[in-house]
Amino acid sequence: MIARRLILAAPALLLARAAQAITWKGEAAQGALLRGQAPPGTTLALEGRAVRVSPEGFFAMGFGRDHDDSANLTITHPGGRRETRRLPVQKRDWDVQRITGLPPAMVTPDESALARITAERARLATARGVDSAGTDFMRDLTWPARGRISGVFGSQRILNGQPRQPHYGLDVASPTGTPIHAVLPGRVTLSGDFYFFGQILVVDHGHGVNTLYAHLSQRIAREGQVVTQGERIALMGATGRVTGPHLHFSLSWYQLFLDPRPLLTGEQP
Known part of the structure; x- marks a missing residue:
């Protein structure tokens, strides 16, 4: 860089x-x-x-x-x-990504699902708001998983023909059970099973920098656990709102989603 x-x-x-x-x-x-x-x-x-x-x-x-x-x-x-x-601040052009074949309830949730989603958003906001003193964020990020890039940060998403919010992560597609690794050292601040994200982990790396791993088939790392860079923390899956197995990987500064792709170094594991 x-x-x-x-x-x-x-x-x-x-x-x-x-x-x-x-x-x-x-x-x-x-x-x-x-x-x-x-x-x-x-x-x-x-x-x-x-x-x-x-x-x-x-x-x-x-x-x-x-x-x-x-x-x-x-x-x-x-x-x-x-x-x-x-x-x-340099302006960027964003792609448009069309996704079809999603169950209607995953595009337009009913009232009971909306209540669950609201509660989950609050939990996620708390985890992403952690402001710890660690400086693990200064290290170069390594790849979280091996696979095909199936979604990029910032693309405008059209789900079953309906425009939705932009895609705030990087998607890596591979078979269910593919190992997922921590891109930086840190501490797991959230482990759960969410409506849209499916099984999810959030890891804090200090100063508000955090990473999110979603649609997992298995969470290996536990909430509160300190993990090392490259450690296997989960397995890829197809939980939550998906059309197939993949990892949704996000990078944030507090509540602000950012593009992780320019920071990933080395080869996919």
């Missing part, structure tokens, strides 16, 4: 303030997660939202699928000087 440097001073002061540069990997773009480092003691806020900075200066921040073409990053330097920088 490309290392970017945010210049915090005019050219004449660059050398004097070189130690105050903030660096990160990647480009600010719709759906992007940026992971970087600032001088210890720096305070950051993106669009008015506080960005957690570790004692070593590590931080993460994300931009949603439909983010505007710029964002304001407010920086308070260790010495107390404060400034706001306007970051350009």
